[in-house]
Amino acid sequence: MTDWLQLRERPTLVVGAGGLGGAGAHALALAGARVLLADVDAANLETVRLRAKEAGAEIETIQADLRTPEACRALVAEAAEKLGGIEVFLHAVGRNVRKPLAELGDDDWESVVNLNLSTAYWTGQAVGKIMVERGYGRMVYCSSVSGLLAHAHHAPYAATKGGLNQLLRVMAREWAPHGVTVNGVAPGYIETNLTKAYLDKDGNREKLESLVPAGRLGRPDEVADTITYLSSDRAGFITGQVVYIDGGRTLV
Ligand SMILES: NC(=O)c1ccc[n+]([C@@H]2O[C@H](COP(=O)([O-])OP(=O)(O)OC[C@H]3O[C@@H](n4cnc5c(N)ncnc54)[C@H](O)[C@@H]3O)[C@@H](O)[C@H]2O)c1
16 A cells, blocks of 8 residues: 555654553554654553554653653653654643632642643644754644533633644744644543543433534544544645544534
């Protein structure tokens, strides 16, 4: 088969080895990209690495806690050194704290802003410089339907996803002249470690499924397919966009 996506041998950094980052790294590796996957959780890294190996692809892993600018910059520098540059970047770390606004503590706010938005800025700025110098790059961020809809008990999460959408639009605008695209995927509910406990409680799964015109929740591989396309050479004229992968959830 021809290399339609032209991802073969592309030096690729993925941060986040959870449900969506893991699925994205897997799909990119199967498309032939040389993937370096970073996460704070060694077990998640190993799960993704082994799954790729079973499928005949290789993923190199690196354990890193991204909660400071220094850690983000050090990771990007190490990745560029190991891979000989970075042409594809996927940001897929994130967390949610579900509480009514009045009950949120300062730590809740700060930890969500730090992981969801600040790491996106710190890693993205460092990766962007490398891509601009190379004159080529594909960056993809995991946003969310929560960046658009006003879900109750999602204040810090929704604020970070709305902020992320604007951050990636400015990155896209500044770096478009240099062959670098920056886009977001915005999934609805997908079952991963981020959502599993909530979906398993109090009939939440059925309630949420009933809000989706397609009548079901999404799967990680459905998000990974969009990530793969936006990371590919084929998507060179798409930039600053947030693609909703939600079975129509944001239409109603
Ligand atoms: N699952 C969904 O339904 C859904 C929907 C919309 C958006 N998203 C977004 O997609 C992204 C990935 O979500 P997911 O479902 O894969 O979540 P997940 O919980 O399965 O994975 C998140 C990963 O981030 C890692 N991580 C946490 N703190 C870290 C740190 N300090 N340094 C490095 N890594 C760290 C975790 O170890 C984990 O592997 C997030 O930004 C999330 O907001 C998910």
